[in-house]
Amino acid sequence: MLKLQNVSKQFDRKVVLDDINVEIKTGEIVSLLGPSGSGKTTLLNIILGLTQLDHGRIIFNDMDLSNVSMKNRGFNIVFQDYALFPHLSAYENIIYGLRNKKGLVSETELQEYIDFLELKPHLAKKIGELSGGQKQRVALARTLVMKPKILLLDEPLSALDGVIKESIKQRIQSIAREYKLTTIIVTHDPEEALTLSDKILIINQGNISQFGTPQEIINQPNNDFVKEFILKQLQIKRQNIYNLFGEKYA
Template sequence: MLKLQNVSKHYDNKVVLNNINVEINTGEIVSLLGQSGSGKTTLLNIILGLTKMNDGKIIFNDIDISDVTMKNRGFNIVFQDYALFPHLNAYENIVYGLKNKKGLVTEKEVQEYIEFLELKPHLTKKIGELSGGQKQRVALARTLVMKPKILLLDEPLSALDGVIKESIKQRIQSIAREFKLTTIIVTHDPEEALTLSDKILIINQGEISQFGTPKEIINEPKNDFVKEFILKQLQIKRQNIYNLFGETDV
């Protein structure tokens, strides 16, 4: 569905991304995982069309969209800070983007998204009256009503914790499955990526360290960086990994 071919990006003499080659299938949840400054957010913005690459191609459904504008790609993003309008209530935020997209969805479909995300009791509340998890669900609903071809999420769980964080993870997984919606997530948290994604793209200093399923990355780390980053640097508890993937030599 989505192919990145030799995608590279540099600013003057600084290489941000170097020869990124990835193929993402329809309906997959893929996390772009890496440390701060690794290039993962730049890659997300290149896919979105917000940032231009210096070299390479982006192929979507066998069509080269490398020079297609962000507006015409039809991909939608939920930003880390939600980017909601504080002067509008939850419902007004959800349907805001539809003002210039008449006929894109019916009111029945809007209500189905609202029901799916369990937002009905909160529709008349202003954004300042919502919890972090409720704001995240409003941001997701606002994006879904635009019927995106790909859903992009920038650190969607970073401002959440505990039960709310787990709830939003389940929502994201449900959205991908229910709507067969390819979902690409930027995160710096290995445990988040391992428990949320179908596949993980680990980026280190602008290059791919490994691309594979969570089980492959845990059981067959390709290099010392992957092993260090996943299990030592961020100190993920070994028992949690065993519970998810069974015994491992890592």
């Protein structure tokens, strides 16, 4: 379990996160959702260890990681732009992090990850020869082989559309279920959060507006901001809302 206790952060005296308290269960997919500048990316970076919090604690499986370095937390991130090495093949990208981690995964495990993400036909290709969805799968494989304790994803679907986006959604859900891997996703898109997540943490101006299941957020929005942001400002596709929650909310 991951617990965020009274997490706060300021930049240049501006409060970016104010007293964030959340508990995330093992294997859950949780989306950090909010408008630009709401503090969601800062919170992701604090969990990762890339940004130091000013106040509060990060507790993972009863261990206080608040002052533990990013390297020693064992959490891994897939960045929005994938951060793949263009001069290397897909396979070389996947195993890149294992150079200094000999024995972390067996050859059998490595092939299981590759097969799970259906990457075998693309292993010899350079990154420039891959589609957006294939690049995303390579980035996921490169992260999974490091056996992360928590998987962090920064806007994983923003560069994708249509069938490819739906395919990657399913992959992310399958990864979380198959490996019981707690997965935390930053997104600005309510549709993505509603269709992908077990829970959604809606952040506005550094504060929690609501934390709950997609059904709870749709059926019982905590305040006007949640209702406006989810149902009006970003104009979620009516058909997706209908499929998830019924005609009343479409």
